[in-house]
Amino acid sequence: MRTSRRRIFSGFEEMRQFIKDNSCPEPYSGCWFWMKSVNPQGYGSTSHHGWLVKAHRFSFEAFNERELGSLLACHKCDNPSCVNPGHLFAGTVSDNTRDMILKFRRPRNLVTVGEIKPRKQQSRASTVTEPDVISIRKRYSEGKVYMRELAAEYGVTKKCIHAIVRRITWKHLP
Numbered sequence: 611m612r613t614s615r616r617r618i619f620s621g622f623e624e625m626r627q628f629i630k631d632n633s634c635p636e637p638y639s640g641c642w643f644w645m646k647s648v649n650p651q652g653y654g655s656t657s658h659h660g661w662l663v664k665a666h667r668f669s670f671e672a673f674n675e676r677e678l679g680s681l682l683a684c685h686k687c688d689n690p691s692c693v694n695p696g697h698l699f700a701g702t703v704s705d706n707t708r709d710m711i712l713k714f715r716r717p718r719n720l721v722t723v724g725e726i727k728p729r730k731q732q733s734r735a736s737t738v739t740e741p742d743v744i745s746i747r748k749r750y751s752e753g754k755v756y757m758r759e760l761a762a763e764y765g766v767t768k769k770c771i772h773a774i775v776r777r778i779t780w781k782h783l784p
């Protein structure tokens with residue numbers, strides 16, 4: 611029998627923490643990039659105690675504290691691997707299609723965020739800026755510092771530093 615997520619995670623707070631621990635915010639887009647595996651369509655997922663976590667869907671449920679059921683978690687941004695709950699909305703299959711059509715007509719950076727106001731989102735302030743990213747990459751490439759030291763210095767997770775150094779996030783920067 612499939613284990614229910616309720617038995618794996620003690621509650622929504624723990625689910626939210628799981629999302630935060632496995633994603634990295636990028637202030638440039640506001641997206642939280644999923645740090646674990648990404649399927650061929652670009653959607654984040656991971657296996658957690660034998661249970662498949664569909665990252666963006668899981669994030670929506672964790673931050674909105676409700677089950678999606680037959681609805682989809684749709685992206686307002688163009689990044690399927692994004693798990694920022696503020697970039698997600700619950701929609702039907704036709705909403706999703708309509709949204710995709712609208713996005714093609716709309717300039718990329720004008721995607722608005724607002725229908726969903728997750729309670730905990732504000733607590734996640736990223737402390738990494740564009741100059742920081744350049745500096746982090748330079749210092750790490752020079753071999754003078756460990757990822758964990760950079761993580762402590764910038765107040766982000768080691769995974770986040772790893773993603774910056776390996777150019778998983780902030781791809782537009784040198």
Ligand SMILES: [Zn+2]
Nearest residue numbers: 641687692697
């Ligand atoms: Zn996003």
